[in-house]
Amino acid sequence: MKPQESILSYDRWTLTKSSFVKGRQCAKLLHLYTFKRNEQTPVSKELQKVFDRGHSFEDYVRENGFPGGVNVKDEVSKFGYLNSYTKRVLSEPGSKVLYEATFIEDEVLVMCDILTKDQNGRIDVYEIKLNKELNEAIWNDLAIQFTICKKRFGGALRSFNAILRDDESGQHWTEIDMTEQLDLKVNQVQDQIVEFKNILENQEPEINMGEHCNKPYACAFKEYCTGLKRSV
Numbered sequence: 001m002k003p004q005e006s007i008l009s010y011d012r013w014t015l016t017k018s019s020f021v022k023g024r025q026c027a028k029l030l031h032l033y034t035f036k037r038n039e040q041t042p043v044s045k046e047l048q049k050v051f052d053r054g055h056s057f058e059d060y061v062r063e064n065g066f067p068g069g070v071n072v073k074d075e076v077s078k079f080g081y082l083n084s085y086t087k088r089v090l091s092e093p094g095s096k097v098l099y100e101a102t103f104i105e106d107e108v109l110v111m112c113d114i115l116t117k118d119q120n121g122r123i124d125v126y127e128i129k130l131n132k133e134l135n136e137a138i139w140n141d142l143a144i145q146f147t148i149c150k151k152r153f154g155g156a157l158r159s160f161n162a163i164l165r166d167d168e169s170g171q172h173w174t175e176i177d178m179t180e181q182l183d184l185k186v187n188q189v190q191d192q193i194v195e196f197k198n199i200l201e202n203q204e205p206e207i208n209m210g211e212h213c214n215k216p217y218a219c220a221f222k223e224y225c226t227g228l229k230r231s232v
């Protein structure tokens with residue numbers, strides 16, 4: 001236990017950004033990811049390389065565009081303290097740069113790649129993607145983060161931005177202000193939060209495999225679902 005944890009609250013959650021995005025793809029995927037994660041097919045070497053490249057790009061953007069931030073994940077030993085720690089740091093006066101700032105609202109946990117607070121308490125959030133263009137999965141990812149951040153900060157949330165890679169070198173990027181478009185998605189996201197919690201309160205849903213198993217991502221439970229089909 002880290003020293004500051006004695007004064008932090010340990011918070012719980014039902015959904016995360018990742019599980020929300022999975023729920024958008026398939027209700028059964030949401031259920032399996034939450035309750036049977038060990039049934040996933042391990043990540044291939046090729047996919048792991050893509051993840052590693054994404055993390056390197058994140059580090060590069062942080063170091064070169066938003067240096068000197070506090071990485072919230074490094075400051076506490078358990079996920080349950082991240083929300084409380086973030087709240088505490090942001091309540092301090094003065095400007096801040098945080099990496100992995102974490103918020104739980106409506107039992108949904110989201111972590112923001114970069115969050116800045118200026119002297120007047122205005123908040124800007126930046127989500128870093130290795131992609132060069134926006135796609136459906138990125139929209140879903142940003143929409144749930146925005147909805148939770150909006151609930152936490154209200155009018156103090158000044159902007160919500162996507163940072164996309166500009167070239168193969170990974171040393172240049174574009175910032176896109178998504179605030180207005182994401183604001184239009186809040187009601188839909190709130191309805192889906194209720195729907196997804198309901199799915200998790202029930203038995204594993206029965207869903208046939210189909211095109212959705214590869215869209216927008218190749219599902220990690222395909223072997224599991226195929227196995228069930230064989231055993232029927």
Ligand code: SF4
Pocket residue numbers: 025026027028029032207208209210212213214219220221222223225
């Ligand atoms: S393999 Fe297809 S049906 Fe099974 S959980 Fe994944 S997306 Fe859903």
